[in-house]
Structure formats: C-alpha cells, structure tokens
Amino acid sequence: MSIGTEWAWDSAIDERLYAVRRQLHQHPELSFSEHETCATIVRTLNEWGIPSKIMCETGVVVDIHGGLGTGRTIALRADIDALPIEEKSGVPFASQNPGVMHACGHDGHTTILLGAVYHLWKHRDRFRGLVRCIFQPGEEADGAAKKMIEAGVLSEPTIEAAVALHLWPHLPFGTVGVREGSVTASCDDFSIHIMGKGGHSARPHQAVDAIAIAAEVIRSLQYLRVKMSNPVEPLVIHVGKINGGVASNVVADAVTLDGTIRSLTEEVRIDCKRKFIELVEGIAQQYGGKANVSYDDGNPAVNNNARVLHRLAESAARVIGETNLHTLPHPSMGADDFGYFAQAVPSTYFRLGIKQSEKDSFDLHHPQFYFDEAIIPIGGKIFTQFALNWLEEGE
Known part of the structure; x- marks a missing residue:
C-alpha cells in the first residue's frame, strides 16, 4: 500500500488551525510589513517542533525532507499579506488594524499550508524527496515572488514543480476548480x-x-x-x-x-x-x-502545466471526490504573482470553492468578504495528498 493511501488527517489539529486563522485575521498586515504574521507562523511551527527559516525579511520557508532519502522535489506556496481595506464583515475576530483587512483569503491560504506542513512533517519518515513549503509575503504588491525566487527559494536543491491555491467565492464550498493552460492574466x-x-x-x-x-x-x-x-x-x-x-x-x-x-x-x-x-x-x-x-x-500570467495539473486533480479527487472537481470554463483576468513560479518551474494553480448557497457571498477584495473555516482542513488535505502523490510518482 502506498503512502498516498495510508496517511490520515489528524482532525485534532483543526481547532489550532482555526485559532491561528483568527489571530492572523485580527492582525492583518500589508505587503512587505508582515512582521507579526511571520512571527505567528514561526511560533506555530515551533510549537510543533518544525524548523523553519526566514527569507526576504517576512517570508517563511519550511523544508521537509523524506526519511527514506533523496527523491523528487515539490514546492507548496501560500501568500500571507492583507489589503488596504476597512473591514465590514462583522465577524467577532474582525481586523483590529484600521484600514487593513484579509479580504482576499490569504489568512486561509496560510493556515491551509500550516495544516499541510504539520501532516507532511508527521509522515516524513514514510516518503523520500523534499517538500518545500513557502509562506510568501507581498503577493498584493508586485515582485515579492520574484524576489524570493532570486533569493534561491527554488534552488538548493532544485525544485521540480510548484503548486498554489486560491479560495474562490464563485465555486460551491469544498469543490475544486482546475484548468490547463492560462488561469490568471x-x-x-x-x-x-x-x-x-x-x-x-x-x-x-x-x-x-x-x-x-x-x-x-x-x-x-x-x-x-x-x-x-x-x-x-x-x-x-x-x-x-x-x-x-x-x-x-x-x-x-x-x-x-x-x-x-x-x-x-x-x-x-x-x-x-x-x-x-x-x-x-x-x-x-x-x-x-x-x-x-x-x-x-x-x-506574468499563470499557466498551468498539464502534468502537474493532472497529478493535482487526481489528488484532489481522492480528497473531495470526482464529482466535486470542476474544469474552470475560462481564465481570470485577475493576476497573481505565482506567475513568477509558473515561469520558473512547471506549476499548477487551483481554485478552492467557498460559496455557500444559503449565505451571502462576497467577492475577493470586498470589505464584507468572509469564508467558513471548515475549508481549511479540506485545503490542507489536498496540499498534503498532492505532495505525497508527487513524491511517490518518482519511485
């Protein structure tokens, strides 16, 4: 039996992830000023005994080496910065920083990746290769991904592929949207x-x-x-x-x-x-x-690599079921600096649905933007499943 089917999500970690998400949401920080955000990420990793390093002042990188030796490599990326928007969501953990809000779901992306880090670290003795988890600052300001790449985030050793996700209020909750080729402009x-x-x-x-x-x-x-x-x-x-x-x-x-x-x-x-x-x-x-x-x-535009996308879709289907996997009908003319990663290595960027029909749904960058925290373990499972499947493919 392969590691891709052996592992299981530890739901005991969910409440800790929700608490971290609320902490991040209450204390959002603009691009290149994510000092408290960076400290929260590092502090959480330290609680779990997971080593990390700081890159480009406020970025955090975690290398998880498989205990079975060298093998394939993969990067999982989450963005951590917030927007200059006054929050009007009305949630009890609303932003305490006037004029700054996590209105694009980056607090969700960060905690999703933290959940994946926890499980990949927990199961590291059962795979070979390297998973590099990148908590990237400054996505809302041009150039942060480029700076991290120039600083070596995709080298030593060479990273073969990269994956990122974005919460998406235009897909049903818990579904995944994928598309080969152009995804963002x-x-x-x-x-x-x-x-x-x-x-x-x-x-x-x-x-x-x-x-x-x-x-x-x-x-x-x-x-x-x-x-x-x-x-x-x-x-x-x-x-x-x-x-x-x-x-x-x-x-x-x-x-x-x-x-x-x-x-x-x-x-x-x-x-x-x-x-x-x-x-x-x-x-x-x-x-x-x-x-x-x-x-x-x-x-630059984000263009999904067919091979990486196929492995991601296969992994997501294991977690959410084939019927909850959707092909996006067209790309978005919005942008994401993950495009720099996609230019450098074969990559895939996917959408994770957060729309709940019984509730009002607000678009990204809206002052009332909100998502149900139950999406965090779903995203974490997909990241983890994909990383394990990717590493295992090399064997």
Missing part, C-alpha cells in the same frame, strides 16, 4: 504624463490642451484593444485614474493617466506594450504635446 501598470501648454479657455488656439489629448489617448486605447490586437486573444486596457486641470476656464498644461493592462500570453503582452507606447506618444505629438510613458512590467 499578466498585470502591467502604466502611468502616462501628458504635457501640453497652459492658457485661457477663451483663447484655446494659443494653448495645447492636455485634457483633450488625454481624452484622445483614452479613446484610442480601446482602438488598440479592439482593432490592433488579435480579437481571439483576451486583452484588458483600463485607465483607472485621471489627474489634471486647475479650473474650469484654464486650459490644462498637464494630465496624468494611470491604469493597468492584462493579457494571457507573453506574445500579446510584448506586442501590446510596443504598440501602446508608440500610440500614446504619437497621439500627443500629433496634437502638439508630449507624452512620457512609464510602463511597469508586473506579474
């Missing part, structure tokens, strides 16, 4: 500073109206999306912030546009960037102004 941000020439509104011909140029840029960006890009390739170009002008009777001499661009493939991403900069600069010049474009290459 890349996310690049831009800031356009348009410079014109100020003047009086009564004599517009003596000025260069930066607001008029900005309006033409916004209109043309939709032309770029619809007419200058492949219509069968998803692409989002969004201007979310405009700043310019001082008075109703003054021709504005400067306007700033801030926004984001989302795509699912590197080909579309690279092509769009080139056309975007050329188009914006050309429009400003055509109208007698100038545009400085700041283009920030952010998170």
